[in-house]
Amino acid sequence: MRTEPRGHGPVRYGPTLPEDGLPVPPELAAAVAGAAHRADSEPLGGGGALLEAACGYWERRGLPTAPTAAVAGPGAPPLLLALTAALGGDVLVPRPCAAWWAPYARLLGRPVFHVPTPAECGGVPDPYALLETVRRVRAEGGDPRLLVLSVADDPTATVAPPELLHETVEAATGEGLHLVSDETWRDTLHDPHDTVLLSPAEMLPGRVTVVTDLAGALLPPGWPAAVARFPAGDTGDGLHARVLDVLTALDARVAAPVAAAATLALSEPPQITGRITAAVRLHARVAAAAHHTVVAAGALALPPRAGRHLYADLAPLRSALAAHGVGDAQELEDFLTARLGMPAPGGHRFGDDLGALRVRLSTGPLLGATDTERAACLGAPEPLEMPHVHRALTHVKAVFDDLSDDAQRRESPR
Missing domain, CATH: 3.40.640.10 (Type I PLP-dependent aspartate aminotransferase-like (Major domain))
Known part of the structure; x- marks a missing residue:
């Protein structure tokens, strides 16, 4: 296991997954x-x-x-x-x-x-x-x-x-x-x-x-x-x-x-503040749903209260992650990025301990793959029921549920 992170800067994922996830007003x-x-x-x-x-x-x-x-x-x-x-x-x-x-x-x-x-x-x-x-x-x-x-x-x-x-x-x-x-x-x-x-x-x-x-x-x-x-x-x-x-x-x-x-x-002006309010409401709903999924799987995470992110500690799932070769934040980043199909930078990117299994998840990639889908989320009264959002959150749930199931099997007496 590494004891020092490789480099100090943020990971570069490329331009394919915008952090905001919303079309330009x-x-x-x-x-x-x-x-x-x-x-x-x-x-x-x-x-x-x-x-x-x-x-x-x-x-x-x-x-x-x-x-x-x-x-x-x-x-x-x-x-x-x-x-x-x-x-x-x-x-x-x-x-x-x-x-x-x-x-x-x-x-x-x-x-x-x-x-x-x-x-x-x-x-x-x-x-x-x-x-x-x-x-x-x-x-x-x-x-x-x-x-x-x-x-x-x-x-x-x-x-x-x-x-x-x-x-x-x-x-x-x-x-x-x-x-x-x-x-x-x-x-x-x-x-x-x-x-x-x-x-x-x-x-x-x-x-x-x-x-x-x-x-x-x-x-x-x-x-x-x-x-x-x-x-x-x-x-x-x-x-x-x-x-x-x-x-x-x-x-x-x-x-x-x-x-x-x-x-x-x-x-x-009102049209700008109205758009910001709608965007904040949308990201808040998606962040809350992701938080519920992560915590239900056994990870630790405080409820998100601002922005477009969720910071989770997967230490309770360490045994399940170890079975996949994950022992530090860089390996967790690689594992979750591949499994989720979206950026999942490890906590070491933010100055956290490399050995801690912490990760930051963003809401933007969960809003859809096209401007049309993302714009539809923004105006939807129930954005979590939009098919593409529902699919994305279901996929996140499946990844974390699998880890939770693995952890429970390893902790159960034989």
């Missing part, structure tokens, strides 16, 4: 088409219309922002790369975390330290574990300066409770860390009436930079655009300037047609 397609004639590009850091729309978006979420405290870039990765370069020092991230966070620090030669994180709190590390990690790193000669976290988490689909977030923010403040809050999935709460989501920027206005990848909830996955909100005051102004320097060196601009779509999406 006609309003966004029209915005792109209307700007397709533009031969110029957006200014570095984003044009005035895009930044004004971003500021309005944040204002409606209780985060007043001036356009001079915002930037836009061609996706969240360039923005995080620029922030990491501008802040310097070592980087702290939860365990697990979004697959793309750590590689950008490593690209810059910065050490990355994973902080233990409660399973139910997703992208917000335990405050006491954070303090212990910071002090250990410093004792070993390190220089931790940046903590990246997410209140609506990508791999685990959980939402950190405000009380734990507050404790973690206080711990980070006490250690002089700057926080980057990845809020890509904040608008995808499955039950917004039963889930309280707060931004760390509300609790610590002077030390939090918010990054939102629009190619998540607001834009199709293949349209790279993201916005960042800097703290007010001298600290934020200096960081804003340094980030712009890095983006300039990279010539990291948002394509003009994508900027037009991003401006429309951030402005949140």
Whole structure:
């Protein structure tokens, strides 16, 4: 069995299974088409219309922002790369975390330290574990300066409770860390009436930079655009300037047609917000059904509360998996990807232990193989009863039921 993962980056499955699984909204397609004639590009850091729309978006979420405290870039990765370069020092991230966070620090030669994180709190590390990690790193000669976290988490689909977030923010403040809050999935709460989501920027206005990848909830996955909100005051102004320097060196601009779509999406007209609500409802229904199947088979998984994913621990099925040659997360990834016919990245892709049998499943591939099928899901009153969705979920159930049956046979006394 391997003791180290092969590489640090996310697995590459190719373009055949879109993570969102839904066709492009006609309003966004029209915005792109209307700007397709533009031969110029957006200014570095984003044009005035895009930044004004971003500021309005944040204002409606209780985060007043001036356009001079915002930037836009061609996706969240360039923005995080620029922030990491501008802040310097070592980087702290939860365990697990979004697959793309750590590689950008490593690209810059910065050490990355994973902080233990409660399973139910997703992208917000335990405050006491954070303090212990910071002090250990410093004792070993390190220089931790940046903590990246997410209140609506990508791999685990959980939402950190405000009380734990507050404790973690206080711990980070006490250690002089700057926080980057990845809020890509904040608008995808499955039950917004039963889930309280707060931004760390509300609790610590002077030390939090918010990054939102629009190619998540607001834009199709293949349209790279993201916005960042800097703290007010001298600290934020200096960081804003340094980030712009890095983006300039990279010539990291948002394509003009994508900027037009991003401006429309951030402005949140009713037709766009209605589409987002319908998409969130659809993914929530499918995620809940997949969660029920996985748990019924004996795996461990918290109910998904945001986004389009399910994070499952198959440790209770270890004996059955061992019979198939599966002993770590990479082998689990290979096994489930082949059996399910869809990407099933192992937990090691997200910084989790290689030896742990954890996997992230996505809802997008379960919505159909064509735009017609996926669009039909979006408008269906009972999407789980759509034939292609029912078939996909039945297949997932069969794969996990087989593992459950194998495990029970191996544990039964002979």
